[in-house]
Amino acid sequence: MASSFPLTAGALGPVSNLFSIVALAEPWVAELDNGVFDHFHPDSRWTLALNAVSLVFGVLANASLLANFTGRVSYNLSQAISIGSFYFASILLLSIIGTTYRVYLSMIDRGLEVEFSQGYWSAVITAVLYFLCGLVLTSNEIGHLRGFYPASFILTSSQRSLMLQILCIIVWLAGGGGVFARIQEYSYGDAIYYCDVTILTIGLGDLHPTRDLGRAIVLPYALVGILILGLVVANFRSLVISSSREMRSLSRVDQLRRRNLKRQDSEVSNEASFHLMRKIHRSAKTRDMWTVLAVSVVLFSIFLLIGALVFAKLEGWTYFHGIYFCSLSLLTVGYGDFVPSKPGTKSFFVLWSLIAVPLMTILISSMCDTIIASVVYLTTKLGDLTLKNVSSTSTSDLSRVVLRRMTTDLESRGRYQPPSNSSAMTRTLNTNDDLDRENKEVDRELMLINAIQGILIDLHVNRNKKYSYEEWNMLAQTLDTQFHWLGSDSPIRFPVDEPALLLRLYWNSLNEHLRNRRRWES
Template identity: 30%
Template sequence: MNDPGLDEPAQQAAEDVEENVYEADREKAEAEEQDFLDPSRWWFASTASPLLAGTFGPIANAFSVCALVEKWRVYIPPGGDEGHGSKVEDPRWLVAVNSISLIFALVANMALLLNMTRRLSFAIAQPITILGWFLSSFMLIALVAVASTSVFRIQPITEHALSQAFYYGILAAGLYFIIASLMVLTVWGAYRGHYPKEFRLTASQRTLMLQTISFVFYLLVGALVFSKVEGWNFLDAVYWADFTLLTVGVGGEFVPKTHTGRTLLYFYAIGGVVSLGLVIGSIRSLVLERGKEKMSARFMEMKRRRVLASVDDEKRTIKLGLWEKIEFSETGLSEAQRREQEFNVMRRIQTKSERKRRYTALAMSSTAAFLLWFLGALVFMHSEKPQGWSFFLSLYFSYTSLLTIGYGDYSPTSNSGKAFFVFWSLLAVPTLTILISNMGDTVIKAFRDLTIWVGSLTVLPGEHGVSGTLKSGIQQLKMGKIYRDDSSSEKKLTERGTAEQTLQDRLAEHVEGDELAEAEEAGEHGNKLDRDVHFYHYILAKEVRKVMRNVDASPPKQYSYQEWNYYLRLIGQDENDASAHRKPMVHHERKPQGGPDLGTADEGERNAWSWLGVRSPLMGNKSEAEWLLQRLSATLEREMHMMRKSRAKREPPPISMDDLRDSEGRSGSDLEQDLKKDFGAAEIRRRSTRDV
């Protein structure tokens, strides 16, 4: 007998826990969906702008150092050139203003980093950062303007020139102004309430900033050491360190000639290549991580709206593309048929928007690379006029440098050309990294798949033989895809899942065995409700283990509608229940705080959704396997909490043993057939043990 003084409070506490679990799951899902639907421009302001500022801020500081440590004017001796001129002393006011500018910039950069590490509040750090960078920029712009006049230039001008330090000052001023403007955009968006007044940078984004700072520091320190060892000017050593660490190798007169320099090069070069590789890896992961997600979300939502707006009720059609129109009508269909129709349309939207995203990203990165190539060639043509470079020759030099071929037959010798080459080559690192990444998702992937397909028809036939491969390939081409045999990768994934079970996998297996035993025991005692509840828990645990093996699948696992129907029923969202569904909306309204209305309150159902709506599982940042794993795990957790409820309040589970037995003789889904086999085998083992 239960103690009436303890049972009621314990029961109430259990119900409160269950409600909290439901509320936490709902809030987490809405937060994920809101993040997915946030417009890309606010992601740029909240995340990309501070990331760019934190990355290019140290580079601008390095250029400020280069503008300060050497004189701004040189004297050109008879028969010489500006690259080998004699230094002319600068006025004291120029050195003073230049030094103050660098101090302001360093303080601004430090305030930004302290804000990103939560050591300084947003309200204090951002005014310091923005004001510091703008002051540094304006002071350097003023110095550059004065240095360009005849007051600063020594006559005759033909015998005097501006040094590399002058041009580094121009580059630093431009960078300070750009990154300060980006931070103004970030602050404006935060105070407008579009995102919190804090930086939501991931670990990889913070790592990129730290790696950039380390790389720039490594470059400058190496330049200082080699300038002393080889007797070079410091800025010439910076130019040498840049094309050395970036593996361009333009050659020319700047090569180590002393034994000490050549010995130090062994260690300096390998360290630089490793540092550069880390930076490139971080850039690539960021492009694949956040930029890809936001771009996918934007393209998916735009495509979804266009498709829903194209529904023709009279002709009963829906337009999926310029040349693709299919039948679409809700008249005379059951709820499950209507949902399956929506699912198929959403799957096509998903495929088309992803293809468009890949090729749009490729077009954008290609355009950026071509602009970098052609604009760089244009600058080199003007800076290297004393060498007689034509535009075609400048294109040739820019191309061989961008691809790090570095023949060394041509190299910049002017002060402006050397300084610009350092900035231009550093800018080429993220540009070409993003381009290569996008090419890997499109052109390279298509070429690889085509090569495998051609090989399977000729020298390396697949498991199905040449004729089977040809038929399958033709069928895939009709669907707009290239044939690819994934059987080996799936086999490796299965083997890895069997050999290396995670802790969660082992726990799910343990729950699975316990719940099946409880179901069998309850069935023997004639307790049908307890039997079905434990059997439902057994199925949930079993499906958690199955879905877990698909989370890391590459390419991501895409489930059929029949599989989705089965899994949704497991988590209590029956596809035949019309009250839990809603019609898709072309546009989603926004909450007063600026967040999107996720389509949950228009028709009274808090969790109602449509396959063509913004809450569709095919619309989020998570893969389908991740979405299902999260929901199945949450359902199993809630079920464990509900075990504390009294039997009078316990409702029958969505899946029962009778449902499985009633499906005998019908085709059913593959998953249901597997469950029947597993349960049948378990029942045979139990009877054998009992008979013994």
């Protein structure tokens, strides 16, 4: 509620503003001539006025939400403005939608051939999205009032940047719609549909540039739009999916740790506890990845099937043809044999495609982490078995060898050579006890330096390395402590960058040791 809900509102808010602009720019009722569009029936002044007021409140709600994301407006003030504005904008649109529907029925009674335009259906979509945004933010406020989290959105700077990127793609669509509506003489709703199909690289072909100016502009427009969309999709995957999966994994690991800690027998060895903690991490990570895959498959399938049902009903297709159209659209094949032809279908397609892209991203990401990763692992193992005699040195081992050779070569060039009269550089030891202590101190320093050198190589070669029990035990002996691997103070309780952690601990130990030795010598 502290992170996912604000992200949802921040993503749906700009999309709802886009549809609200379409609802204001395009009249809501179109008159036909033998089933073919003839002209738009002009909206009344009060309809335009209320529609404009609704757009203003929708933009105000999103501006307040964005100001909250950037920290320019306090949480409580922003929530009051955003929630109130979203609900008020939705109510205004619903009122004029109902009134326009009655006007539509009266025109049919007079024998006129009419249909609702994309402006009307965009208003319906906008009213629903505004209400959802208000509902999501209300739920977030309830969580704050119940004390689950402080008066702030629990978002990282990268997640806040994602909201700005979503706003950029919406502005790019809205601006492109205005340009192509002017050049190609499309209605604004058709121009938005054309820009959406172009940026998503679907290319259905029902709308295409017919003038050289339009062909010249669409090339840079599509290129920039695809780049912005790719940035949004990439950040959506890395921030939304990865961060939520990490939070679930941490929660799952801590639950399993506490459960095993209660069941643990006092006679269980320390090494067994270490390996049990490692097993808990692996099992939790594996379970979470497959759970995300299952959830993403279910959500994507539901979204695909519902979308196919809506398209089939609106266009008069069979349900199979609806699934065929949705599948080809998501795969960006775009044969063009089935295309949206009615205003309501085009408006719904714009919304459906903008939501389908993140869902498709979630599905592909989950498959990469599970099924594809398993296939890659199996093929790698098969390659190791079949090509075992070709090369036995892995890339990681080769990197270590090269790094060691380069380090040795560089150190040998500037290696310090002591002067011949070394007696002036050494301290005279008076007793055998001092000599033994000196040797022990030197041995300890060499051990710490060798450990740090190995960790530095790991940082360059494999930052995600997980150290063995023996390596952690050596660290514990160096620090003169004992780790409780299943306890709340376990250093591997949560997934951490172990090379960086061990380097810091060894470095602190060496620093403290040298300070103590200096005091002893003085």
